[in-house]
Amino acid sequence: MRAALSILKKDLRMEFRSKDSILSMWIFSLLIFVIFNFTFEVSRLVMLEIAPGLLWVAFIFSGMFGLNHAFAVEKENGNLRSMALMPVDGGQVYLGKFMSVTLIMLLFESLIFPIFIIFYDLQLSFQMFLLIPVILAGTIGFTSLGTILSAVAVHTRDQQILLSLLLWPLVSPIIIWSVNLTGMVIGGDITQGFYPLLTRVIAFDVIFFAVSFMLFEFILED
C-alpha cells in the first residue's frame, strides 16, 4: 500500500505543478460542447435528451488525455523499468496509478460540470446529487480498465490511437449504463430500475478493477 500511495503522491504533485492533464481535459471538453453545438443545431428539447450522452462523450474523450499521459510520462525517463524493478507486487503500481488517474479525472469532471449546467440550462435540484454516485461509478469503471490498457498501449508505436481502440469497445457497457443513469437523473424520472442499474455498474467496476489488479504484474515484466 505504501508504494501505491507514494506513486499517487508523486503523480498528484506533478499534476498540480504543471496542471497539464486537467487543463487540456477541461479545454478539450469545452471544445466538444462548442463543436457539438455547431454540428447539431437542435432545439432545446432535443438537446435535453442528448445532454447525458454529450456529457459522457466529453468525459471519455477528455479522459483519454489523462490516461495517455499517465504512462507516457513514466516511459520518457525510463521510469517504467524502475517501477518493474520495485520490490513490490505489480498490483501496487496499478493501484497507485489508478488512484491518481481517477482523482485527476474526477477533479476535471467537477470543474467541467458547472459549465455543462450553464450551457444546457439544466435545472438544479436536490435530485442532482444522485449524479455524484453515477459519475463516480462510471468514472471508476472507465479508469480501472483505462489504467491497465494505457500501460499496455504505452509500449506500442502509436499509443494514443491504440489506447482508444482497446479501451472504447471494452468500456462500452459501463458508458452505456452511465449515460442511461445520467439521463434518468437529468430528466428527473428516477424509475425503479435506477438503483439496480447503479449497483450493476459498481459490480462491474469491481470486476474490472480486480482483474486489472491481478494482471498488472504481467504487463510490467519484460
Next chain:
Amino acid sequence: MRALTDKILLIVLLFAFMTSIFLIFNWVPPIKASNLSEQVAQKIFYFHVPSAWLGFLAFFIVFVASVAYLWKRKRQYELIAVASAEIGVLFISLVLITGPIWAKPVWGIWWTWDARLTSSLILWLIYIAYLMLRRYLPDGSKRANLSAVVGIIGFIDVPIVYYSIRWWETQHPKAVMASGDGSLAGPMFFTFMFSLATFTLLYVYFLRKRYQLLVLEDTVNKQFKEMEIL
C-alpha cells in the same frame, strides 16, 4: 502424420460442405413466408448462426490459450491464441456480413442499432483491437504478455457487453433452439446441426493450418537470425 491428418480433415470437410449445401438448398423444406425473397433469405440462417457460434468458440480459445500462456510461458500457447483470434474475427465478420444480407429483404433495412447487432459489432471491435495491438508491438515476450492480458480482459468483457444491451428491445429473432413456439422443426434442426458441425470442423482445420504456418514463420525467422550472426 500431421500432414495426413490435415489431408483427411480436408477431404471430410469437402464432403461435409457439399452435403450441407445440398441439405440447405435442396432437402430442407422452405419456410412459410409471405414472399419468395424471405424464403430464400432464410437459408442464410444455416451460415449465419454457425459463424456466430464459431466466433464465440474462437474467442473462448483465445482466452484459454492466453491464461495458459501466462501460466506456462510457452510460445505455442501464444501462437494458438493469435491463430484463434484471427479466425474468430473472420467468422464474426461473416456474421456481420450475412446478417444485413438477411435483414434487407426481411426487415427492409441493412442495419439497425439493435442489441444483438450492436453487441456483435462491439465484440468484433474488441478483437480487431487485439490484433492491432500485436501489429504495433515488436515480436518478443513483451508482446506475448501484453496480448495475453488483452485476450483475457477481452473475453471477460464479452458477456458484460451482451448483458449491457440485453434490456433494449431486440428485433433479432430469438434463440430458436429453445423449445416452445418457433423452435426448429425436424429437418431444419438436422440441417442446422449438420451445418454447425461442418463449421466447427472448418474451425479446427483453420486453427491447425494457421498454427502450423505461424510455427513455420518462427522457424524461418530463427534461421534468418542465425544467418545474420554468421
